[in-house]
Amino acid sequence: MRRVLLLVEYDGTGFAGLQRQRPGLRTVQGTLEEAIARLGGPPKAVAAGRTDRGVHALRMPFHADLPEAIPKERLPAALNRHLPEDLKVVGAEEVPPGFHARRDAKSRTYLYRLLVREAPVVLERNRVFWVRPPLDLEAIRAALPHLLGRHDFSGFAVREEREPLRTLLEARLEEAGEEVRLVFKGESFLRGQVRGMVGALVTLGRGRLSLEEFARILKGGRSPAWAPPQGLYFLEAEY
Amino acid sequence: MRRVLLLVEYDGTGFAGLQRQRPGLRTVQGTLEEAIARLGGPPKAVAAGRTDRGVHALRMPFHADLPEAIPKERLPAALNRHLPEDLKVVGAEEVPPGFHARRDAKSRTYLYRLLVREAPVVLERNRVFWVRPPLDLEAIRAALPHLLGRHDFSGFAVREEREPLRTLLEARLEEAGEEVRLVFKGESFLRGQVRGMVGALVTLGRGRLSLEEFARILKGGRSPAWAPPQGLYFLEAEY
Numbered sequence: 138m139r140r141v142l143l144l145v146e147y148d149g150t151g152f153a154g155l156q157r158q159r160p161g162l163r164t165v166q167g168t169l170e171e172a173i174a175r176l177g178g179p180p181k182a183v184a185a186g187r188t189d190r191g192v193h194a195l196r197m198p199f200h201a202d203l204p205e206a207i208p209k210e211r212l213p214a215a216l217n218r219h220l221p222e223d224l225k226v227v228g229a230e231e232v233p234p235g236f237h238a239r240r241d242a243k244s245r246t247y248l249y250r251l252l253v254r255e256a257p258v259v260l261e262r263n264r265v266f267w268v269r270p271p272l273d274l275e276a277i278r279a280a281l282p283h284l285l286g287r288h289d290f291s292g293f294a295v296r297e298e299r300e301p302l303r304t305l306l307e308a309r310l311e312e313a314g315e316e317v318r319l320v321f322k323g324e325s326f327l328r329g330q331v332r333g334m335v336g337a338l339v340t341l342g343r344g345r346l347s348l349e350e351f352a353r354i355l356k357g358g359r360s361p362a363w364a365p366p367q368g369l370y371f372l373e374a375e376y
Numbered sequence: 377m378r379r380v381l382l383l384v385e386y387d388g389t390g391f392a393g394l395q396r397q398r399p400g401l402r403t404v405q406g407t408l409e410e411a412i413a414r415l416g417g418p419p420k421a422v423a424a425g426r427t428d429r430g431v432h433a434l435r436m437p438f439h440a441d442l443p444e445a446i447p448k449e450r451l452p453a454a455l456n457r458h459l460p461e462d463l464k465v466v467g468a469e470e471v472p473p474g475f476h477a478r479r480d481a482k483s484r485t486y487l488y489r490l491l492v493r494e495a496p497v498v499l500e501r502n503r504v505f506w507v508r509p510p511l512d513l514e515a516i517r518a519a520l521p522h523l524l525g526r527h528d529f530s531g532f533a534v535r536e537e538r539e540p541l542r543t544l545l546e547a548r549l550e551e552a553g554e555e556v557r558l559v560f561k562g563e564s565f566l567r568g569q570v571r572g573m574v575g576a577l578v579t580l581g582r583g584r585l586s587l588e589e590f591a592r593i594l595k596g597g598r599s600p601a602w603a604p605p606q607g608l609y610f611l612e613a614e615y
Contacts, residue, residue, distance in 0.1 A: 146495070146498040146499065147498060147499075148498055148499050148501075195499070213495065217496060222501055223498060223501075224498065225495065225498045226495075227496070227498075228495065256385070256452065256464065256465075256466035256467065257456060257464045259386060259387055259461070259462060259463065259464045259466075260385065260387050260432060260434070260503070262387075262461055264499070
Protein backbone atom coordinates (compact mmCIF):
# COMPACT_ATOMS: atom_id res chain seq x y z
CA MET A 138 0.00 0.00 0.00
CA ARG A 139 1.01 3.62 -0.47
CA ARG A 140 -0.82 6.84 0.26
CA VAL A 141 -2.31 8.86 -2.59
CA LEU A 142 -4.08 12.18 -2.88
CA LEU A 143 -7.12 11.89 -5.13
CA LEU A 144 -8.82 14.93 -6.68
CA VAL A 145 -12.53 14.25 -7.08
CA GLU A 146 -15.23 16.06 -9.09
CA TYR A 147 -18.85 15.41 -8.17
CA ASP A 148 -22.35 16.60 -8.91
CA GLY A 149 -23.91 16.93 -5.45
CA THR A 150 -27.50 16.65 -6.73
CA GLY A 151 -27.77 12.90 -6.22
CA PHE A 152 -25.78 12.58 -2.98
CA ALA A 153 -26.85 12.94 0.67
CA GLY A 154 -23.73 15.05 1.25
CA LEU A 155 -20.07 14.13 1.35
CA GLN A 156 -19.72 12.36 4.69
CA ARG A 157 -20.38 8.63 5.00
CA GLN A 158 -23.52 8.02 7.08
CA ARG A 159 -25.70 5.02 7.78
CA PRO A 160 -25.63 2.20 5.20
CA GLY A 161 -28.01 2.67 2.28
CA LEU A 162 -27.58 6.45 2.17
CA ARG A 163 -25.70 7.48 -0.98
CA THR A 164 -22.76 9.71 -0.02
CA VAL A 165 -19.65 10.94 -1.84
CA GLN A 166 -17.28 9.37 0.70
CA GLY A 167 -19.13 6.04 0.80
CA THR A 168 -19.22 5.79 -3.00
CA LEU A 169 -15.50 6.58 -3.31
CA GLU A 170 -14.58 4.13 -0.53
CA GLU A 171 -16.43 1.32 -2.34
CA ALA A 172 -14.37 1.96 -5.49
CA ILE A 173 -11.14 1.97 -3.43
CA ALA A 174 -12.09 -1.36 -1.90
CA ARG A 175 -12.68 -2.79 -5.39
CA LEU A 176 -9.03 -2.01 -6.18
CA GLY A 177 -7.83 -3.75 -3.00
CA GLY A 178 -7.31 -0.72 -0.75
CA PRO A 179 -8.72 -0.30 2.79
CA PRO A 180 -12.18 1.31 2.39
CA LYS A 181 -11.26 4.65 3.90
CA ALA A 182 -11.02 8.03 2.19
CA VAL A 183 -10.50 11.29 4.09
CA ALA A 184 -11.59 14.57 2.47
CA ALA A 185 -10.11 18.06 2.81
CA GLY A 186 -13.55 19.48 3.48
CA ARG A 187 -17.14 18.60 4.03
CA THR A 188 -20.04 19.47 1.73
CA ASP A 189 -23.77 19.19 2.42
CA ARG A 190 -26.47 17.58 0.30
CA GLY A 191 -26.68 19.22 -3.14
CA VAL A 192 -23.28 20.98 -2.93
CA HIS A 193 -20.79 20.23 -5.75
CA ALA A 194 -17.01 19.92 -6.00
CA LEU A 195 -14.56 20.45 -8.84
CA ARG A 196 -11.34 19.27 -7.14
CA MET A 197 -12.09 17.89 -3.68
CA PRO A 198 -8.89 16.24 -2.30
CA PHE A 199 -9.17 12.89 -0.51
CA HIS A 200 -6.32 10.83 0.86
CA ALA A 201 -6.51 7.04 0.68
CA ASP A 202 -4.18 4.03 0.65
CA LEU A 203 -4.00 1.96 -2.52
CA PRO A 204 -1.93 -1.03 -3.67
CA GLU A 205 1.45 -0.12 -5.17
CA ALA A 206 0.82 -2.45 -8.10
CA ILE A 207 -1.37 0.18 -9.78
CA PRO A 208 0.83 2.92 -11.31
CA LYS A 209 -0.10 6.47 -10.27
CA GLU A 210 -1.02 7.52 -13.81
CA ARG A 211 -3.47 4.61 -14.11
CA LEU A 212 -5.21 5.30 -10.77
CA PRO A 213 -7.89 7.74 -12.00
CA ALA A 214 -9.03 5.45 -14.82
CA ALA A 215 -8.87 2.35 -12.57
CA LEU A 216 -11.07 3.99 -9.92
CA ASN A 217 -13.39 5.61 -12.47
CA ARG A 218 -14.32 2.20 -13.85
CA HIS A 219 -16.02 1.56 -10.48
CA LEU A 220 -17.48 5.06 -10.03
CA PRO A 221 -20.84 6.45 -11.24
CA GLU A 222 -21.14 9.25 -13.82
CA ASP A 223 -21.79 11.90 -11.15
CA LEU A 224 -18.53 11.23 -9.24
CA LYS A 225 -15.13 10.82 -10.88
CA VAL A 226 -11.46 11.01 -9.95
CA VAL A 227 -9.89 13.77 -12.07
CA GLY A 228 -6.33 13.63 -10.69
CA ALA A 229 -4.04 11.58 -8.43
CA GLU A 230 -0.60 12.02 -6.88
CA GLU A 231 1.56 10.09 -4.42
CA VAL A 232 2.02 11.65 -0.96
CA PRO A 233 4.06 10.64 2.14
CA PRO A 234 2.55 7.92 4.39
CA GLY A 235 1.57 10.39 7.13
CA PHE A 236 -0.17 12.84 4.77
CA HIS A 237 -3.66 13.87 5.90
CA ALA A 238 -6.02 15.58 3.41
CA ARG A 239 -7.92 17.53 6.08
CA ARG A 240 -5.26 18.36 8.68
CA ASP A 241 -2.54 19.27 6.16
CA ALA A 242 -4.69 21.59 4.01
CA LYS A 243 -3.45 25.19 4.32
CA SER A 244 -6.48 26.73 2.60
CA ARG A 245 -9.76 25.89 0.90
CA THR A 246 -11.49 27.79 -1.90
CA TYR A 247 -15.24 27.81 -2.55
CA LEU A 248 -17.20 29.24 -5.47
CA TYR A 249 -20.83 30.35 -5.25
CA ARG A 250 -22.75 30.93 -8.51
CA LEU A 251 -25.78 33.24 -8.78
CA LEU A 252 -27.88 33.65 -11.93
CA VAL A 253 -29.51 37.09 -11.92
CA ARG A 254 -32.44 37.30 -14.34
CA GLU A 255 -36.23 37.60 -14.55
CA ALA A 256 -36.87 34.29 -16.28
CA PRO A 257 -36.70 31.05 -14.29
CA VAL A 258 -33.51 29.03 -14.64
CA VAL A 259 -33.87 25.78 -16.60
CA LEU A 260 -30.56 24.37 -17.87
CA GLU A 261 -28.64 25.52 -14.75
CA ARG A 262 -31.40 24.76 -12.22
CA ASN A 263 -29.20 22.37 -10.17
CA ARG A 264 -26.05 24.47 -10.61
CA VAL A 265 -26.89 28.05 -9.55
CA PHE A 266 -29.01 30.14 -7.19
CA TRP A 267 -31.64 31.99 -9.24
CA VAL A 268 -31.95 35.62 -8.08
CA ARG A 269 -34.44 38.06 -9.61
CA PRO A 270 -33.08 41.53 -10.44
CA PRO A 271 -32.40 44.13 -9.19
CA LEU A 272 -29.31 43.03 -7.26
CA ASP A 273 -26.91 45.81 -6.27
CA LEU A 274 -23.50 44.31 -7.07
CA GLU A 275 -21.64 47.43 -5.98
CA ALA A 276 -23.18 47.13 -2.50
CA ILE A 277 -22.06 43.48 -2.38
CA ARG A 278 -18.55 44.41 -3.55
CA ALA A 279 -18.35 47.05 -0.82
CA ALA A 280 -19.32 44.48 1.85
CA LEU A 281 -16.77 41.81 0.89
CA PRO A 282 -13.68 43.44 2.53
CA HIS A 283 -15.46 43.32 5.92
CA LEU A 284 -15.21 39.53 5.80
CA LEU A 285 -11.44 39.40 5.30
CA GLY A 286 -9.14 38.42 8.16
CA ARG A 287 -9.72 36.58 11.42
CA HIS A 288 -13.28 36.80 12.79
CA ASP A 289 -15.93 34.92 14.69
CA PHE A 290 -17.92 33.58 11.73
CA SER A 291 -20.47 31.64 13.79
CA GLY A 292 -23.24 34.13 12.85
CA PHE A 293 -22.98 32.81 9.27
CA ALA A 294 -22.71 29.14 10.21
CA VAL A 295 -24.80 26.22 11.36
CA ARG A 296 -24.90 26.30 15.16
CA GLU A 297 -22.48 23.73 16.52
CA GLU A 298 -19.72 23.43 19.11
CA ARG A 299 -16.62 24.38 17.16
CA GLU A 300 -13.95 27.03 17.41
CA PRO A 301 -15.77 30.00 15.80
CA LEU A 302 -12.66 32.00 14.85
CA ARG A 303 -11.69 31.46 11.22
CA THR A 304 -9.43 33.33 8.80
CA LEU A 305 -10.75 34.43 5.42
CA LEU A 306 -7.94 35.16 2.94
CA GLU A 307 -9.84 36.23 -0.19
CA ALA A 308 -13.39 37.29 -1.08
CA ARG A 309 -14.15 38.48 -4.58
CA LEU A 310 -17.02 38.97 -7.02
CA GLU A 311 -16.81 38.30 -10.77
CA GLU A 312 -19.52 39.08 -13.34
CA ALA A 313 -20.09 37.16 -16.56
CA GLY A 314 -23.30 38.14 -18.34
CA GLU A 315 -26.26 37.12 -16.14
CA GLU A 316 -23.95 35.18 -13.85
CA VAL A 317 -22.34 36.47 -10.65
CA ARG A 318 -19.55 34.38 -9.14
CA LEU A 319 -18.48 34.82 -5.52
CA VAL A 320 -15.14 33.24 -4.62
CA PHE A 321 -14.02 32.72 -1.01
CA LYS A 322 -10.61 31.44 0.04
CA GLY A 323 -9.99 30.73 3.72
CA GLU A 324 -7.75 28.66 5.96
CA SER A 325 -10.87 26.74 6.98
CA PHE A 326 -14.63 27.32 7.16
CA LEU A 327 -17.41 26.60 9.63
CA ARG A 328 -20.25 24.37 8.49
CA GLY A 329 -22.75 26.39 6.44
CA GLN A 330 -20.52 29.49 6.53
CA VAL A 331 -20.27 30.14 2.79
CA ARG A 332 -24.03 29.74 2.29
CA GLY A 333 -24.63 32.05 5.28
CA MET A 334 -22.26 34.68 3.89
CA VAL A 335 -23.87 34.50 0.43
CA GLY A 336 -27.37 34.62 1.94
CA ALA A 337 -26.46 37.80 3.83
CA LEU A 338 -24.74 39.33 0.77
CA VAL A 339 -27.78 38.69 -1.46
CA THR A 340 -30.09 40.17 1.21
CA LEU A 341 -27.83 43.23 1.25
CA GLY A 342 -27.76 43.39 -2.57
CA ARG A 343 -31.59 43.40 -2.54
CA GLY A 344 -31.53 46.42 -0.22
CA ARG A 345 -32.97 44.54 2.76
CA LEU A 346 -29.83 44.64 4.92
CA SER A 347 -27.53 47.61 5.53
CA LEU A 348 -23.76 47.44 5.43
CA GLU A 349 -23.77 48.16 9.19
CA GLU A 350 -26.15 45.28 9.87
CA PHE A 351 -24.01 43.04 7.67
CA ALA A 352 -20.82 43.94 9.58
CA ARG A 353 -22.61 43.29 12.88
CA ILE A 354 -23.10 39.60 11.97
CA LEU A 355 -19.37 39.20 12.72
CA LYS A 356 -19.93 40.73 16.19
CA GLY A 357 -22.46 38.30 17.59
CA GLY A 358 -25.22 38.82 15.01
CA ARG A 359 -26.94 36.22 12.84
CA SER A 360 -27.20 36.00 9.03
CA PRO A 361 -30.76 36.72 7.82
CA ALA A 362 -30.64 34.01 5.11
CA TRP A 363 -28.76 30.95 3.86
CA ALA A 364 -28.23 30.56 0.12
CA PRO A 365 -29.37 27.19 -1.33
CA PRO A 366 -26.86 24.34 -1.77
CA GLN A 367 -26.96 23.95 -5.55
CA GLY A 368 -25.01 27.20 -6.19
CA LEU A 369 -22.06 26.12 -4.01
CA TYR A 370 -18.89 24.43 -5.30
CA PHE A 371 -15.80 23.29 -3.41
CA LEU A 372 -13.13 24.47 -5.87
CA GLU A 373 -9.80 23.31 -4.40
CA ALA A 374 -7.52 23.01 -1.38
CA GLU A 375 -3.88 24.03 -1.09
CA TYR A 376 -1.18 22.07 0.76
CA MET B 377 -57.62 34.51 -29.01
CA ARG B 378 -54.51 36.31 -30.23
CA ARG B 379 -51.24 34.98 -31.55
CA VAL B 380 -48.13 35.12 -29.37
CA LEU B 381 -44.48 34.27 -29.87
CA LEU B 382 -43.15 32.32 -26.89
CA LEU B 383 -39.42 31.95 -26.19
CA VAL B 384 -38.75 28.62 -24.51
CA GLU B 385 -35.70 27.29 -22.65
CA TYR B 386 -35.41 23.55 -22.17
CA ASP B 387 -33.03 20.89 -20.96
CA GLY B 388 -33.24 18.23 -23.66
CA THR B 389 -31.99 15.40 -21.40
CA GLY B 390 -35.47 14.27 -20.34
CA PHE B 391 -37.29 14.76 -23.67
CA ALA B 392 -37.67 12.47 -26.67
CA GLY B 393 -36.91 15.46 -28.90
CA LEU B 394 -38.93 18.57 -29.69
CA GLN B 395 -41.59 17.27 -32.06
CA ARG B 396 -44.85 15.83 -30.73
CA GLN B 397 -45.00 12.09 -31.42
CA ARG B 398 -47.23 9.27 -30.27
CA PRO B 399 -49.08 9.74 -26.97
CA GLY B 400 -47.06 8.82 -23.89
CA LEU B 401 -43.74 9.97 -25.35
CA ARG B 402 -42.52 13.08 -23.49
CA THR B 403 -41.69 15.79 -26.04
CA VAL B 404 -41.03 19.54 -25.81
CA GLN B 405 -43.91 20.42 -28.13
CA GLY B 406 -46.37 18.06 -26.43
CA THR B 407 -45.49 19.39 -22.96
CA LEU B 408 -45.86 23.03 -24.07
CA GLU B 409 -49.16 22.32 -25.85
CA GLU B 410 -50.60 20.80 -22.66
CA ALA B 411 -49.77 23.99 -20.72
CA ILE B 412 -51.34 26.12 -23.48
CA ALA B 413 -54.52 24.04 -23.30
CA ARG B 414 -54.62 24.56 -19.51
CA LEU B 415 -54.84 28.31 -20.17
CA GLY B 416 -57.69 27.84 -22.66
CA GLY B 417 -55.76 28.05 -25.94
CA PRO B 418 -55.95 25.51 -28.78
CA PRO B 419 -53.29 22.84 -28.04
CA LYS B 420 -50.99 23.73 -30.91
CA ALA B 421 -47.51 25.27 -30.73
CA VAL B 422 -45.28 25.63 -33.82
CA ALA B 423 -41.50 25.90 -33.31
CA ALA B 424 -38.90 27.78 -35.35
CA GLY B 425 -36.70 24.70 -35.48
CA ARG B 426 -36.55 21.06 -34.60
CA THR B 427 -34.20 19.49 -32.07
CA ASP B 428 -33.51 15.82 -31.49
CA ARG B 429 -33.50 13.86 -28.25
CA GLY B 430 -30.97 15.29 -25.78
CA VAL B 431 -30.50 18.62 -27.60
CA HIS B 432 -31.14 21.78 -25.54
CA ALA B 433 -32.53 25.25 -26.30
CA LEU B 434 -32.00 28.65 -24.72
CA ARG B 435 -34.57 30.68 -26.69
CA MET B 436 -36.59 28.44 -28.99
CA PRO B 437 -39.46 30.47 -30.51
CA PHE B 438 -42.92 28.91 -30.75
CA HIS B 439 -46.09 30.57 -31.98
CA ALA B 440 -49.39 29.73 -30.36
CA ASP B 441 -52.85 31.26 -29.86
CA LEU B 442 -53.87 32.22 -26.34
CA PRO B 443 -56.90 33.97 -24.80
CA GLU B 444 -56.69 37.76 -24.81
CA ALA B 445 -57.77 37.86 -21.16
CA ILE B 446 -54.21 37.02 -20.04
CA PRO B 447 -51.98 40.12 -20.38
CA LYS B 448 -48.77 39.58 -22.36
CA GLU B 449 -46.52 40.30 -19.38
CA ARG B 450 -48.29 37.62 -17.30
CA LEU B 451 -48.09 34.92 -19.98
CA PRO B 452 -44.68 33.44 -19.06
CA ALA B 453 -45.60 33.05 -15.38
CA ALA B 454 -49.09 31.73 -16.22
CA LEU B 455 -47.68 29.05 -18.55
CA ASN B 456 -44.76 28.24 -16.25
CA ARG B 457 -47.18 27.25 -13.47
CA HIS B 458 -48.17 24.33 -15.71
CA LEU B 459 -44.68 23.50 -17.00
CA PRO B 460 -42.03 21.20 -15.50
CA GLU B 461 -38.66 22.43 -14.19
CA ASP B 462 -36.82 21.34 -17.36
CA LEU B 463 -39.00 23.44 -19.73
CA LYS B 464 -39.97 27.06 -19.11
CA VAL B 465 -41.21 30.06 -21.07
CA VAL B 466 -38.60 32.82 -20.70
CA GLY B 467 -40.23 35.49 -22.88
CA ALA B 468 -43.45 36.29 -24.78
CA GLU B 469 -44.58 38.90 -27.29
CA GLU B 470 -47.69 39.54 -29.35
CA VAL B 471 -47.43 38.95 -33.10
CA PRO B 472 -49.85 39.40 -36.05
CA PRO B 473 -52.49 36.67 -36.56
CA GLY B 474 -50.73 35.22 -39.62
CA PHE B 475 -47.30 35.02 -37.98
CA HIS B 476 -45.57 31.62 -38.35
CA ALA B 477 -42.59 30.77 -36.12
CA ARG B 478 -40.99 28.43 -38.65
CA ARG B 479 -41.84 29.98 -42.03
CA ASP B 480 -41.14 33.58 -40.94
CA ALA B 481 -37.74 32.91 -39.31
CA LYS B 482 -34.96 34.61 -41.30
CA SER B 483 -32.13 32.82 -39.51
CA ARG B 484 -31.37 30.32 -36.74
CA THR B 485 -28.31 30.19 -34.49
CA TYR B 486 -26.93 27.08 -32.85
CA LEU B 487 -24.19 26.67 -30.25
CA TYR B 488 -22.11 23.52 -29.82
CA ARG B 489 -20.05 23.13 -26.62
CA LEU B 490 -16.93 20.93 -26.39
CA LEU B 491 -15.01 20.31 -23.16
CA VAL B 492 -11.38 19.50 -24.01
CA ARG B 493 -9.58 17.79 -21.11
CA GLU B 494 -8.08 14.50 -19.98
CA ALA B 495 -10.37 13.91 -17.01
CA PRO B 496 -13.93 12.71 -17.57
CA VAL B 497 -16.66 15.34 -17.40
CA VAL B 498 -18.91 15.14 -14.35
CA LEU B 499 -20.86 18.35 -13.66
CA GLU B 500 -21.30 19.12 -17.37
CA ARG B 501 -21.87 15.52 -18.53
CA ASN B 502 -25.31 16.29 -20.06
CA ARG B 503 -24.27 19.70 -21.38
CA VAL B 504 -21.06 19.23 -23.43
CA PHE B 505 -19.19 16.81 -25.69
CA TRP B 506 -16.11 15.57 -23.83
CA VAL B 507 -13.06 15.54 -26.14
CA ARG B 508 -9.63 14.33 -24.99
CA PRO B 509 -6.68 16.56 -25.97
CA PRO B 510 -4.91 17.21 -28.23
CA LEU B 511 -7.41 19.06 -30.40
CA ASP B 512 -5.92 21.39 -33.02
CA LEU B 513 -8.11 24.48 -32.73
CA GLU B 514 -6.18 26.36 -35.41
CA ALA B 515 -6.97 23.59 -37.89
CA ILE B 516 -10.66 23.84 -36.95
CA ARG B 517 -10.58 27.65 -37.29
CA ALA B 518 -9.04 27.29 -40.76
CA ALA B 519 -11.82 24.91 -41.84
CA LEU B 520 -14.77 27.07 -40.73
CA PRO B 521 -14.73 29.55 -43.69
CA HIS B 522 -15.25 26.63 -46.10
CA LEU B 523 -18.73 26.17 -44.63
CA LEU B 524 -19.88 29.74 -45.25
CA GLY B 525 -22.30 30.54 -48.05
CA ARG B 526 -24.72 28.42 -50.05
CA HIS B 527 -23.78 24.73 -50.32
CA ASP B 528 -25.21 21.24 -50.52
CA PHE B 529 -24.95 20.31 -46.81
CA SER B 530 -26.50 16.85 -47.15
CA GLY B 531 -23.12 15.18 -46.47
CA PHE B 532 -23.37 16.51 -42.89
CA ALA B 533 -27.05 15.68 -42.42
CA VAL B 534 -29.36 12.79 -41.72
CA ARG B 535 -30.35 11.29 -45.07
CA GLU B 536 -33.85 12.44 -45.99
CA GLU B 537 -35.70 13.89 -48.94
CA ARG B 538 -35.25 17.63 -48.49
CA GLU B 539 -33.78 20.48 -50.48
CA PRO B 540 -30.04 20.02 -49.67
CA LEU B 541 -28.94 23.58 -50.50
CA ARG B 542 -28.67 25.73 -47.36
CA THR B 543 -27.00 29.06 -46.61
CA LEU B 544 -24.62 29.37 -43.66
CA LEU B 545 -24.14 33.00 -42.58
CA GLU B 546 -21.67 32.67 -39.68
CA ALA B 547 -19.34 30.00 -38.28
CA ARG B 548 -17.02 30.88 -35.41
CA LEU B 549 -14.99 29.31 -32.62
CA GLU B 550 -14.58 30.79 -29.14
CA GLU B 551 -12.29 29.48 -26.38
CA ALA B 552 -12.94 29.81 -22.64
CA GLY B 553 -10.53 27.75 -20.53
CA GLU B 554 -11.15 24.04 -21.23
CA GLU B 555 -14.29 24.89 -23.19
CA VAL B 556 -14.54 25.38 -26.95
CA ARG B 557 -17.73 26.92 -28.30
CA LEU B 558 -18.71 26.61 -31.94
CA VAL B 559 -21.46 28.98 -33.11
CA PHE B 560 -23.31 28.53 -36.41
CA LYS B 561 -25.84 30.96 -37.85
CA GLY B 562 -27.73 29.99 -40.97
CA GLU B 563 -30.94 30.75 -42.83
CA SER B 564 -31.99 27.17 -42.10
CA PHE B 565 -30.35 23.82 -41.39
CA LEU B 566 -30.84 20.23 -42.48
CA ARG B 567 -31.66 17.66 -39.82
CA GLY B 568 -28.45 16.58 -38.06
CA GLN B 569 -26.37 19.16 -39.95
CA VAL B 570 -24.77 20.93 -36.98
CA ARG B 571 -23.82 17.63 -35.32
CA GLY B 572 -22.40 16.40 -38.63
CA MET B 573 -20.35 19.59 -39.09
CA VAL B 574 -19.03 19.41 -35.51
CA GLY B 575 -18.25 15.69 -35.87
CA ALA B 576 -16.19 16.41 -38.99
CA LEU B 577 -14.47 19.43 -37.39
CA VAL B 578 -13.47 17.40 -34.30
CA THR B 579 -12.17 14.57 -36.53
CA LEU B 580 -10.12 17.19 -38.38
CA GLY B 581 -8.88 18.73 -35.11
CA ARG B 582 -7.72 15.28 -34.04
CA GLY B 583 -5.65 15.01 -37.22
CA ARG B 584 -7.75 12.22 -38.72
CA LEU B 585 -9.27 14.26 -41.57
CA SER B 586 -7.46 16.68 -43.87
CA LEU B 587 -8.79 20.10 -44.83
CA GLU B 588 -9.19 18.78 -48.39
CA GLU B 589 -11.24 15.82 -47.22
CA PHE B 590 -13.31 18.17 -45.07
CA ALA B 591 -14.05 20.49 -48.00
CA ARG B 592 -15.01 17.48 -50.13
CA ILE B 593 -17.94 16.70 -47.79
CA LEU B 594 -19.69 19.71 -49.39
CA LYS B 595 -19.11 18.18 -52.86
CA GLY B 596 -20.95 14.89 -52.41
CA GLY B 597 -18.86 13.46 -49.56
CA ARG B 598 -20.07 12.24 -46.18
CA SER B 599 -19.09 13.40 -42.69
CA PRO B 600 -16.96 10.79 -40.85
CA ALA B 601 -18.69 11.41 -37.49
CA TRP B 602 -21.69 13.00 -35.78
CA ALA B 603 -21.13 14.82 -32.48
CA PRO B 604 -23.42 13.69 -29.62
CA PRO B 605 -26.66 15.59 -28.88
CA GLN B 606 -25.90 16.85 -25.36
CA GLY B 607 -23.39 19.48 -26.60
CA LEU B 608 -25.91 21.12 -28.95
CA TYR B 609 -28.07 24.16 -28.10
CA PHE B 610 -30.61 26.01 -30.20
CA LEU B 611 -29.68 29.59 -29.27
CA GLU B 612 -32.19 31.82 -31.09
CA ALA B 613 -34.02 32.68 -34.29
CA GLU B 614 -34.32 36.05 -35.97
CA TYR B 615 -37.48 37.41 -37.63
